Amino acid sequence: MIRKILKLLGIVLAVLVLGVAATYVISRNSLLDQLESTGRIAQTAAGPVQYSLSGNAGPVILFVHGTPGGFDHTPFFTIAGLEGFRLLTLSRPGYLGTPLEVGRAPEEQARAYAALLDELGIDEVIVWGVSGGGPSAIAFAALYPQRTQAFVGLEILSQPYSEPLDIPTVMKSDFLSWLGISLVTRFGDGKAALGMLPHDEAENIIGSSSGLERVQTWLWSIWPVSQRLAGWRNDSEHFMTMSLPAGQITAPALILNGTADEAVDYESAKELSELIPGARLYTVEGGNHAMLLSRKDELNEVITTFLVDAL
Numbered sequence: 001m002i003r004k005i006l007k008l009l010g011i012v013l014a015v016l017v018l019g020v021a022a023t024y025v026i027s028r029n030s031l032l033d034q035l036e037s038t039g040r041i042a043q044t045a046a047g048p049v050q051y052s053l054s055g056n057a058g059p060v061i062l063f064v065h066g067t068p069g070g071f072d073h074t075p076f077f078t079i080a081g082l083e084g085f086r087l088l089t090l091s092r093p094g095y096l097g098t099p100l101e102v103g104r105a106p107e108e109q110a111r112a113y114a115a116l117l118d119e120l121g122i123d124e125v126i127v128w129g130v131s132g133g134g135p136s137a138i139a140f141a142a143l144y145p146q147r148t149q150a151f152v153g154l155e156i157l158s159q160p161y162s163e164p165l166d167i168p169t170v171m172k173s174d175f176l177s178w179l180g181i182s183l184v185t186r187f188g189d190g191k192a193a194l195g196m197l198p199h200d201e202a203e204n205i206i207g208s209s210s211g212l213e214r215v216q217t218w219l220w221s222i223w224p225v226s227q228r229l230a231g232w233r234n235d236s237e238h239f240m241t242m243s244l245p246a247g248q249i250t251a252p253a254l255i256l257n258g259t260a261d262e263a264v265d266y267e268s269a270k271e272l273s274e275l276i277p278g279a280r281l282y283t284v285e286g287g288n289h290a291m292l293l294s295r296k297d298e299l300n301e302v303i304t305t306f307l308v309d310a311l
Contacts, residue, residue, distance in 0.1 A: 020179075024175055024178055024179075027178060028174060028178070028224055031220075031223070031224065032224070032227075035070075035072060035096060035097075035227075036097075038052060038072070039051065039052055039071050039072070039091070039096065039097055040052065040053075041097055042116055042119045042120065043119070044112065044115035044116050044118065044119045045115045045118065045119075046102050046103060046108075046111055046112040046115040046116075047098075047099060047101060047102040047112070048097070048098065048099060048102065049090055049091070049098050049102060049112055049113075049115070049116045049119075050070075050071050050090060050091040050096055050097030050098045051071055051088060051089065051090040051091070051116060051120075052071050052072075052088075052089050052090075053086065053087070053088050053089075053120065054086065054087045055085060055086030055087055056086070057084070057086070058084040058085045058086055059084075059085055059086070059124075059125075059126055059149060059307075059311060060085070060086045060087075060088050060122050060124075060125045060126065061085055061086065061087050061088065061125065061126045061128050062088050062090075062113065062117075062125040062126065062127050062128065062140075063087060063088065063089045063090075063128050063130075064090070064092065064113075064127070064128065064129040064130065064133030064134075064136055064137040064140075065089070065090075065091075065092060065095070065130060065132075065133050066130045066131030066132040066133050067131060067132025067133075067165065067231075067232060067235045068095065068132075068222045068225070068228040068229075068231065068232045069091075069092070069095060069132070069133070069221070069222065069228070069231075070091040070092075070095045070096040070221075070227070070228060071089045071090050071091045071096065071097075072089075072096070072221055073089075073221045073222070074087075074089050085126075085307075088120075088122070088125065090113065090116060091231075092109055092133065092136065092231055093108075093109055093112065093231060093234070094228075094230035094231025094232070094233075094234045094235075095227070095228050095230075095231035096227050096228065098112075100230045100231065100234055103136075104234055104237075104238065105238055105242070106135035106136040106138070106139040106238065106242055106244065107136075107139045107143065109136035109139070110136050110137075110139035110140035110143050110144070111143070113136070113140050114140065114143075114144055114147065117147065123147065124146070124147045124148065124149050125147060125148065125149065126148075126149050126150045126151075126152065126307060126311075127140055127141045127148050127150070127151050127152070127251075128152040128154070128303075129151075129152070129153050129154070129156045130154045130155070130156065130292070131154075131155055131156060131157060131263065131264065131289070131292075132157055132235050132239070133156065134153055134156025134157040134158055134264075135156075135157060135158070135238070135239070135242050135244055137151070137153065137156065138153070138156070138158060138244045138245070138246050138249070139244060139245070141249045141251060141253075142244070142245040142246065142247075142248035142249050143245075143248075145248070145249070145250045145251065148249070148250075148251040149251060149310070149311060150251050150252045150253070150254075150306070150307060150310040150311065151249055151251045151252070151253040151254070151276070151279075152253075152254050152256075152303055152306070152307075153253070153254070153255045153256065153269075153272065154256050154292070154299065154303075155256060155257050155258065155261055155263070155264045155269070155289060155291070155292070156255075156264065156269075156272075157239060157263075157264055157268075158244060158246060158264075158268055158269070158271075158272040159265070159268040159271070159272075160239060160240055160241065160242050160243075161239045161240050162240070163240070164236045164237070164240065165232070165235065165236035165239065167229075167232060167233070167236070171222075171225050172225065172229065173225070174223070174224045174225060174226045177222075177223055177224075177225050178223060178224070181219045181220060181223060184219070185216045185219060185220070214293045214296065215293050218292075218293060246272055246275040246276055247275045247276065247277075249276045249277075249279075250277065251310075252278065252306075252310035253273075253276045253278070253279035253280070254279070254280050254282060254302075254303065254306045254310075255269050255272055255273040255276075255279055255280070255281050255282070256269075256281075256282040256284065256299060256302065256303070257269030257281070257282075257283065257284065257287075258283075258284040258285075258286065258287025258288050258289070258291050259283060259284065259285055259286060259287065260286050260287060260288040261287065261288045261289050261291075262288055262289060263288075263289040264289065266283075269281065280306070282302050284298075284299075
């Protein structure tokens with residue numbers, strides 16, 4: 001009798017393992033197919049650059065994603081629904097379809113962005129950098145003032161880190177990260193994912209429209225991690241040695257940062273706003289790096305008003 005029970009349990013366990021494995025493979029292949037179908041590859045003078053361009057008319061916003069990320073890392077950051085603008089998102093070198101060899105240092109990445117604009121026939125853009133996309137966004141605006149209509153830095157990194165970025169072990173495996181994200185986005189109606197955020201920001205997210213959905217989208221937008229690790233590791237290396245020419249930016253500039261940001265120190269945002277001639281600093285009291293998720297409406301309103309006035 002015991003042998004029969006153990007055998008039955010073994011069969012059930014095997015079925016569960018096979019089911020999980022099959023679900024993982026299907027999920028990964030489906031997302032890779034989706035990324036391939038929605039992203040385009042431009043063969044530029046700097047090498048292949050992956051991008052997506054949406055909108056029919058108006059000034060172009062060049063959106064430079066954070067760490068980790070890719071051209072798909074935008075649904076909750078950007079100006080979805082803002083009429084009169086086009087949105088150009090790209091994968092920085094080492095992320096998704098843009099090889100790391102296209103540009104390792106911020107200045108090299110900025111030149112790759114310019115090469116992409118050349119290939120697309122776009123003369124000038126609004127540069128919008130987020131978090132780890134800050135160094136190359138700053139470099140572009142400084143190196144190409146004639147192509148930069150305005151500059152937006154949303155809690156962007158502008159000062160070097162003193163130590164490498166921490167890449168959790170679970171985030172080095174597609175399967176483990178898939179399993180973890182699946183559990184936290186499905187357990188408790190997805191609210192388990194809020195446990196990864198500071199309490200105040202979690203409360204703000206619950207109280208905001210579609211806030212929980214944005215958190216879940218954010219988690220899935222860094223997967224599969226194997227397609228983003230090269231860029232993540234490269235960022236870690238160059239974030240410790242970079243020296244950025246922020247003082248050379250001449251375009252109208254808006255810097256936004258929270259006073260409780262644990263990833264991008266508020267004092268560095270103040271310093272950046274003082275380095276850029278005429279830059280405006282928008283302070284979010286108590287806001288931290290999760291304010292991208294919890295305060296989307298407030299941030300978009302401030303940025304929209306700035307762009308309308310600047311252009």
